Amino acid sequence: MLEIRDLHANINGKEILKGIDLTVGDGEVHAIMGLNGAGKSTLSNVIVGHPSYEVTQGCITFNGKDLLSLKPEERAHEGIFLSFQQPVEIPGVSMVNFMRAALNAKRKYQGLEPMPAGDFLKLMREKRSIVELDSKLTSRSVNEGFSGGEKKRNEIFQMAMLEPTLAILDETDSGLDVDALRVVAEGFNKLRKPKTSAIVITHYQRLLDYLKPDVVHVLIDGRIVKTGGPELATEIERNGFDWIIKGMSL
Amino acid sequence: MEATKQYIDFYSEVCETIASRSQTEMNAQREAALRTFSTQGFPSPKVERYRYAKVEADFSPNYGIALTPLSGPLPPYCFRMADAEPRVRVLYNNVADKADSIVALNTMLCVDTLVVHVPRGVRVEHPIQISNILKGEQDTMVSRRILIVMEELSEADVIITDRAASQSRFLTNQVIEVIMGDGSRLSLYDVEETHLLCTRYNSVFVRQGRDSRLHHTSLTLFNGHTRNRLDVQLQGEGSEVTANGCVIADKMQRVDNNTLIDHQTPACQSSELYKYVLDDSAVGAFAGKVLVREGAQKTVSKETNANLCATRSARMYSQPMLEIYADDVQCSHGSTVGQMNETALFYMRQRGIDEREARLLLKAAFITEVIETIPLESLRDRLHVLVDKRLRGELSKCEGCKLCK
Numbered sequence: 001m002l003e004i005r006d007l008h009a010n011i012n013g014k015e016i017l018k019g020i021d022l023t024v025g026d027g028e029v030h031a032i033m034g035l036n037g038a039g040k041s042t043l044s045n046v047i048v049g050h051p052s053y054e055v056t057q058g059c060i061t062f063n064g065k066d067l068l069s070l071k072p073e074e075r076a077h078e079g080i081f082l083s084f085q086q087p088v089e090i091p092g093v094s095m096v097n098f099m100r101a102a103l104n105a106k107r108k109y110q111g112l113e114p115m116p117a118g119d120f121l122k123l124m125r126e127k128r129s130i131v132e133l134d135s136k137l138t139s140r141s142v143n144e145g146f147s148g149g150e151k152k153r154n155e156i157f158q159m160a161m162l163e164p165t166l167a168i169l170d171e172t173d174s175g176l177d178v179d180a181l182r183v184v185a186e187g188f189n190k191l192r193k194p195k196t197s198a199i200v201i202t203h204y205q206r207l208l209d210y211l212k213p214d215v216v217h218v219l220i221d222g223r224i225v226k227t228g229g230p231e232l233a234t235e236i237e238r239n240g241f242d243w244i245i246k247g248m249s250l
Numbered sequence: 251m252e253a254t255k256q257y258i259d260f261y262s263e264v265c266e267t268i269a270s271r272s273q274t275e276m277n278a279q280r281e282a283a284l285r286t287f288s289t290q291g292f293p294s295p296k297v298e299r300y301r302y303a304k305v306e307a308d309f310s311p312n313y314g315i316a317l318t319p320l321s322g323p324l325p326p327y328c329f330r331m332a333d334a335e336p337r338v339r340v341l342y343n344n345v346a347d348k349a350d351s352i353v354a355l356n357t358m359l360c361v362d363t364l365v366v367h368v369p370r371g372v373r374v375e376h377p378i379q380i381s382n383i384l385k386g387e388q389d390t391m392v393s394r395r396i397l398i399v400m401e402e403l404s405e406a407d408v409i410i411t412d413r414a415a416s417q418s419r420f421l422t423n424q425v426i427e428v429i430m431g432d433g434s435r436l437s438l439y440d441v442e443e444t445h446l447l448c449t450r451y452n453s454v455f456v457r458q459g460r461d462s463r464l465h466h467t468s469l470t471l472f473n474g475h476t477r478n479r480l481d482v483q484l485q486g487e488g489s490e491v492t493a494n495g496c497v498i499a500d501k502m503q504r505v506d507n508n509t510l511i512d513h514q515t516p517a518c519q520s521s522e523l524y525k526y527v528l529d530d531s532a533v534g535a536f537a538g539k540v541l542v543r544e545g546a547q548k549t550v551s552k553e554t555n556a557n558l559c560a561t562r563s564a565r566m567y568s569q570p571m572l573e574i575y576a577d578d579v580q581c582s583h584g585s586t587v588g589q590m591n592e593t594a595l596f597y598m599r600q601r602g603i604d605e606r607e608a609r610l611l612l613k614a615a616f617i618t619e620v621i622e623t624i625p626l627e628s629l630r631d632r633l634h635v636l637v638d639k640r641l642r643g644e645l646s647k648c649e650g651c652k653l654c655k
Contacts, residue, residue, distance in 0.1 A: 048600050061625060076602035092615025101611065102601040109602070137450040141615075 001026050001197050002047075002166055007058035008205055009046045010162035012099045016042040019058070025165070029198045031208055033236055034219035040201045041085060043219070044168045045236050047199075048082045049136035062166070076102075079111035083155040085171045090142040095154075098142045099124065099161055106162065127160035131187040148175035163191075168199045173207040185210030205237035253310040254291035258284070260315060266398055271319055271361050273331045276395075282348070283357035290351040300442040301504045302535030302567050303477045305352070308449045313391035313421050319362040325378050327406070335366040338399050345427045345455040347481065352451055356425045359393040366396065370431070377407035377626060382422075384412075384448065385393040389419035396424070398438070402431035402459070403462040407439075409410050414444040422450045432459040432486060437625055441469045442476060442646065443636070446501060453479040460486030467624055468495035469633065470505050471640050480509045484546075493522045496620040498613075498640050500529035511553075513576075520550075525615040526557040526618050527613045528563045528564035539571040540583065546576045553583040558616045560590055560609065610641050628646055 002024040007176055008019040014040045024030050034040050038090040046053050049062065049072035060067040069080065079202070090098070129151045143151050159167055169188070173181055180181055180207070185207060191201060192198075202209055208216075208230070216233045218226040226232065226244055236244075261268075261284060269277045292309055293300040320330050331339060344364060346353050368374055380393065398408065414420055430436060442450060450473060458464060468478055482491050499507045511520040526534040536555045557566045570583040590612060598608035617637055624630045639645045 048586050050596060071604075072596065072599040073602050073604045076600055084597065088591075088594050090591075090594045090597070090612070090615065092618040097611065098598070098601070098603075101603045101607060102598075105602045105604060105607070155373075162601065232609050 001028075001063060001116065002204065003061045004009075004047075005059050007060065008056045009042060010054045010056055011052055013044065015056070016222055017046065020222070020224060022217070023222065024197050024199065026195045027197060029200060029211055029213045031200045031202065031211075031213040031233060033202060033216065033233065036243055038219045040219055041170055044082055044199065044201060045221050047075075047168060048072055048080060054162070055172055057197045073105065074109070074166075076162070079104050079165035081159050081162055081167045083152070083167065083169045083172050085150040085247060087143050087146075087155055089144045089146075093140055093142050094119075095138045095140060097122070099158065102158075103161060109250050113246050116237045119203075123161065127157060130160055130190055131156045133157045149177065149180035152176055153180065153187075156184050160187070160191050165195060166197050168201070169207075170201045172200075172204070173202055173204060175231045181206060182210070205233055208233050211226065220245060220248070251539045253306055254287070257355060259336055264315075264317060268317055268359065268472045269629055271317065273339070274279060274364065276331060276357075277360075279343045279357050283354040286349060286354040287351050287358060290354075292602040293351060299508055299537070301376055301471070302391075302477075302537065304504075308451070309421065310476075311389065311419065311421070313419070314388045315359065315391045316393070317359070317361050320364060323378065324364070327366055327378055328380070329365045329367060329376060329389070330367060331363040334367060337417065338365060338367050338397070339401060341427075341429055342397055343427070345457045345483075346425055347451075347452070347455060349377065350453070352423060353425055353453055356423045356453075357395050357396060359423075360395045360425075360465075361393075363395040363397050366398040366406075366408060368400050368406050368434075370401040371403045371536065372401075372437055373404070374406040377409050377629070379409045380408070382412045382424075384418050384420045384422070384444065386418055387416065391423070392474040394422060396555070397427045398426065398428040398436070400428070400430045400434035400436050402432065403433040405435040407437040409439045409441070409629065412440075412444055412450065414448050414459070417445065419447045420444070420449070421644055422448070422475065423483075424450070424452045426452070426454040428454065428456040428464075430432070430456065430458045430462040430464060430489075433461045434459065435463045437465040437467075438628075439467050439469070439477070439624070439629065441471065442473050444473050445580045446503065448473055449475040451477050454481070456480075456482040456491070457490040458484050458486060458491065461488040462486060463489070464491045465625060466491065466493045467620070468507065470495075470497045470499065471636060472507065472645055473499070473503055475504045475507045478508070480507070482513060482514070483509070483512045484512050484520065487515045488517050489515075490519040490523070491622070493520070494620050494623050495524040496617045497524075497526040497528075497534055498617065498637065499526070499532035499534060501532065502530070503532045504534075506535040507538070508535075511538075511540045511551065512649070513540070513549045513551065515543045517548045517623045518546065520552070522553040522555075523620060523623065525556045525617055526555075526566060527560065527616055528566060529560040531563045531565075532563075533565045533567075535567040535569075537567075537569040537571070538580065538583075539573065540597075542572075542574040542576050542579055542581065542613070544577040547578040548580065549576060550581040551579070551581040555585040557587045558590070559587060560611065560613065587606075590609040610638075613641050
C-alpha cells in the first residue's frame with residue numbers, strides 16, 4: 001500500500017528526516033515510537049503533503065502512485081487521512097458544511113454525484129454514534145470550543161465519514177483520559193476494514209494495547225533504527241529508549 | 251477646485267428647472283446648501299472624516315446629472331415628498347449634517363425625497379423594501395434622498411438595496427435621514443450590489459428618541475468605490491443602537507466606512523461590529539468614533555473592527571476611536587487585521603477540500619458573524635447565499651465590463 005524509500009525532508013532548511021525506509025502492507029498497523037523531536041510528526045506531515053516541509057531526496061508511492069507529485073487534497077482523495085496531533089479550530093465553518101465539502105470533493109474525484117442532503121445527514125448521525133460524539137458538537141463550528149478529548153473524538157468521527165485506506169494517528173492519545181482513549185481506540189477498531197492500514201505515532205503502550213500493531217518501529221534522529229513486533233513496544237514501555245540509543249553507538 | 255466649479259456652474263444653469271420639479275420644503279434649503287458647497291468645495295483628505303476617501307477624484311468625471319422625480323409604484327408607508335404629510339415634510343434636512351459639503355451637494359441637486367412614514371404605534375409586519383436600480387446607457391450622477399420617520403412606539407424593517415442594471419459609470423450621492431420617536435424600533439439594512447464602475451457616497455443620519463432601538467446593517471457585497479457615512483445621535487435616554495457592517499472587496503475596489511455614535515444622554519447603549527474581507531488590490535477603511543458626552547453616564551459601548559487581508563497587496567486602514575467626557579461608563583474598542591489562517595487551510599485540504607474552496611469557506615466564515623446578528627431570518631438566509639455567490643465570483647456582473655476583460 002505505502003512504500004517510502006530513502007526519504008529526506010527539511011523544514012526551514014533544517015534536515016529532520018535523514019533517510020526513512022518504510023513499507024506498510026494492506027491491512028497492517030504500524031506503530032512509530034521515539035523521543036520528542038525524532039521526526040515522527042515530520043514523517044506524517046510529509047506523507048500528507050504539508051507545504052512547510054521540503055522533500056530533498058527519496059520517494060513515496062501509495063498504491064502504485066507517486067504520492068509526492070499530488071496535492072494534499074488529492075492525497076486525501078486517494079485515501080490518506082491524518083488525525084492531527086492538534087486539531088484546528090475553524091470558527092464560522094460549521095461541522096456540517098465542512099464534512100459535506102470534504103465528502104463531496106472526494107465523490108467528485110471518484111466521478112460520483114454529490115451526496116443527497118438526506119443521505120448525508122443520516123450518515124453523519126450513524127458515524128457520530130460510533131465515537132459517541134454529542135450531536136451538539138456536530139452542529140457547532142469545526143472544533144470551536146471543543147475540549148481536548150472532544151477534538152480527538154472529532155478526528156476519528158471525520159475518519160469514519162471519509163473512510164480512508166491509510167489512517168495516520170499522530171499522538172491521538174495525547175491529552176486523552178483513560179475513558180476517552182478507550183472510546184477513540186474502539187471507535188477506530190470498529191471502523192477498520194480488512195484492507196485499512198494505519199500508522200500510529202505514540203509515546204505510550206496504552207493506545208497500542210487497543211490497536212494491536214503488527215510492526216513497531218523506533219525513530220531516532222530522523223532514521224528508523226529498530227523494527228520489531230508488538231513485544232518491542234512493551235520493552236520500550238518498560239525500559240525506555242536508552243538501551244536502543246546505547247545499542248546504536250556500539 | 252475644477253470639479254467644485256463644474257457642479258456650481260451646472261447648478262446655476264438648472265436651478266430653476268430643479269425648483270419647478272420639486273417641493274417647497276426642499277427648495278427652501280437649496281440656497282444655504284449652495285453657500286456651504288461653494289465655500290468648502292469637495293473635502294480634501296485633510297478633513298478628518300474624509301481621510302480615506304478620494305472625493306475630488308470620485309466626483310471629477312463628466313457625468314450626466316439625473317434630475318428626475320421618483321416614479322413607479324411605491325411600497326406601503328412610502329410617499330413622494332409631495333404626498334407626505336406636512337408635519338413630516340418639515341422634518342426634511344433636520345438631521346443631516348448641513349455643514350458637510352457632500353450633503354450640501356445632495357440638498358442642491360436632489361429633486362424628490364422618498365419619505366417612509368410609520369405612524370404612532372404601528373407595527374409594520376412585512377419588511378419595506380426600497381430598490382434603487384441604476385440604469386441607462388450614459389454615465390450618470392444620481393442624487394437620492396430618503397427620509398424615514400418612525401413615530402412613537404412604531405416598528406418596521408426597511409431594506410434598501412442598490413443595484414446597477416447597466417454597465418455605464420454611475421455616481422450616486424445619497425443622503426438618508428432617520429428620525430426615531432420614543433420607543434420606536436427600526437431595523438435598517440443597506441445592501442450594495444453594484445459593479446466596478448459604480449461610485450457611491452451614502453450618508454446616513456439618525457436621531458433616536460427615548461428607549462428607541464435601531465439595528466443598522468451595511469453590506470457592501472459588490473461595488474466600485476464606496477464611502478458610507480453613518481452618524482447616530484442617541485438623544486433620548488435608554489436608546490440603543492447596533493451598527494454592523496460587512497465588506498467583501500477585491501480587484502481595485504475601495505470601501506470606506508465612517509461612523510460616529512454620539513452618546514448625548516445617560517443609559518444608552520451602542521454596539522458596532524464591522525468586518526472586511528479584502529482580496530487582490532482592494533483597499534478598505536474603517537474609521538469609527540464613539541463620543542460619550544458629559545453627563546452621558548451609564549453608557550455602555552462596544553466597537554470592533556476585524557479585517558481579513560487575503561493577499562499582500564490588499565490594504566486596510568482601521569481607526570476605532572473613543573472619546574469620553576463622562577466618568578461612569580463601560581466602553582471598549584478594538585481592531586484586528588489578519589491574514590488567511592494557513593493552519594486551518596491545510597487542515598481543510600487534508601480532508602480533501604481543494605485550496606480555492608477552503609479559502610472561500612474561510613472568507614465566508616469570517617463574514618458569517620455579522621450576518622448572524624441580523625434579526626430578520628429570511629434576509630439572513632438570503633445573505634448567506636449572496637455572500638457565497640459573491641465569493642464564488644457569480645455575483646460580479648462582469649459581462650462587457652471594461653476592467654475585467
